[in-house]
Amino acid sequence: MRKKRVASASGGAGPRAGPGAAAGPAGITAMAADAQVPLAAAEGRVPGAGAGAQVSLAAAEAHLWWARPDAFAEAGQLARLRALLTDDERARADRYRLARDRRASLVTRALVRTVLSRYSGVPPARWRFRTNEHGRPEIASPASPLRFNVSHTDGLVVCFVSRGRELGVDAEHLGRDRRWLDLAERFFAPAEARALREVPAAQRRLRFLEYWTLKESYVKARGRGLTLPLSGFWFDLPAGAGDGIRIRFTPVVADDPARWQFTLDCLGTGHVVATAIDSNGVGEVRIAHYEAVAARRGGSLGPAHSAGRMVLDPG
Numbered sequence: 001m002r003k004k005r006v007a008s009a010s011g012g013a014g015p016r017a018g019p020g021a022a023a024g025p026a027g028i029t030a031m032a033a034d035a036q037v038p039l040a041a042a043e044g045r046v047p048g049a050g051a052g053a054q055v056s057l058a059a060a061e062a063h064l065w066w067a068r069p070d071a072f073a074e075a076g077q078l079a080r081l082r083a084l085l086t087d088d089e090r091a092r093a094d095r096y097r098l099a100r101d102r103r104a105s106l107v108t109r110a111l112v113r114t115v116l117s118r119y120s121g122v123p124p125a126r127w128r129f130r131t132n133e134h135g136r137p138e139i140a141s142p143a144s145p146l147r148f149n150v151s152h153t154d155g156l157v158v159c160f161v162s163r164g165r166e167l168g169v170d171a172e173h174l175g176r177d178r179r180w181l182d183l184a185e186r187f188f189a190p191a192e193a194r195a196l197r198e199v200p201a202a203q204r205r206l207r208f209l210e211y212w213t214l215k216e217s218y219v220k221a222r223g224r225g226l227t228l229p230l231s232g233f234w235f236d237l238p239a240g241a242g243d244g245i246r247i248r249f250t251p252v253v254a255d256d257p258a259r260w261q262f263t264l265d266c267l268g269t270g271h272v273v274a275t276a277i278d279s280n281g282v283g284e285v286r287i288a289h290y291e292a293v294a295a296r297r298g299g300s301l302g303p304a305h306s307a308g309r310m311v312l313d314p315g
């Protein structure tokens with residue numbers, strides 16, 4: 001299954017282009033940073049439901065939630081997030097040496113818990129998780145048809161959720177600087193390494209990160225970690241924004257390309273995010289975007305979820 005490469009604003013529901021959009025290499029559309037809705041504007045002023053508001057999620061939909069961990073800087077905010085976690089999760093966060101990493105870990109766990117609760121009525125602190133044999137976290141209890149996958153990178157945490165569909169997500173910061181061609185020769189399929197060499201040098205970083213995040217999103221959707229050879233599948237990236245992303249497999253991986261739908265987005269936060277989802281049975285899965293924001297200073301909440309945003313740390 002193909003999915004058009006789409007642009008998304010930073011915030012608001014649904015992939016879309018918006019003010020500040022700029023065409024990038026290979027037709028991807030990036031949102032300029034100034035197109036973002038400031039957090040302060042989002043907090044408490046959004047008309048809508050209360051803190052525990054439910055979000056509906058049909059079988060033919062998936063939701064991509066994202067949060068900026070650095071928005072949760074105050075002690076009170078962090079304490080509210082910590083309260084949602086298990087002792088193990090708190091201990092895991094505490095093991096990070098840098099405050100920024102501890103914060104990202106707290107936000108990640110709190111985001112997963114709060115997001116899952118939006119679909120189920122289960123209190124965020126009640127979820128228990130297990131990992132599969134390759135380390136993928138899954139819901140252990142209460143029993144639930146929900147599936148999720150998480151990615152975190154410098155300045156961004158994302159959580160992708162479906163009702164019963166296998167899915168994966170990967171986010172990378174666009175500011176990363178690496179030896180792109182060397183990495184591609186080492187990790188990518190020959191067709192991808194070749195395509196990257198042919199891209200003008202100025203576009204190579206973005207193109208590399210597109211391949212990288214797409215590959216990771218597929219690996220994560222399969223849940224097999226790096227036991228799945230990265231050179232065993234490759235992506236055809238379209239020349240224009242209206243074309244689809246296609247995956248191809250070698251016999252080593254031997255999957256069905258028609259089963260998978262992919263998206264690529266450049267968020268206004270300066271990140272590229274790829275999703276992979278099993279679209280079997282519905283043709284196309286509709287993907288909506290939601291942002292989790294910090295509660296207002298002083299803890300006054302106001303409406304917590306509406307128009308694609310929710311407050312992650314209601315007091």
Ligand SMILES: CC(C)(COP(=O)(O)OP(=O)(O)OC[C@H]1O[C@@H](n2cnc3c(N)ncnc32)[C@H](O)[C@@H]1OP(=O)(O)O)[C@@H](O)C(=O)NCCC(=O)NCCS
Pocket residue numbers: 108134135136137149150151152153169170171187188211212215216219220221222223224225226230
């Ligand atoms: C662990 C891996 C699944 C993703 O790692 P990553 O891209 O570095 O990190 P991300 O932030 O995107 O994802 C980490 C999250 O994926 C989830 N995860 C862990 N193992 C997973 C698996 N087998 N399948 C799916 N998701 C998994 C976890 O939720 C984890 O976060 P958590 O530990 O805080 O819960 C794995 O693919 C990996 O080690 N990749 C290494 C990177 C690499 O070499 N990439 C080459 C791409 S060309």
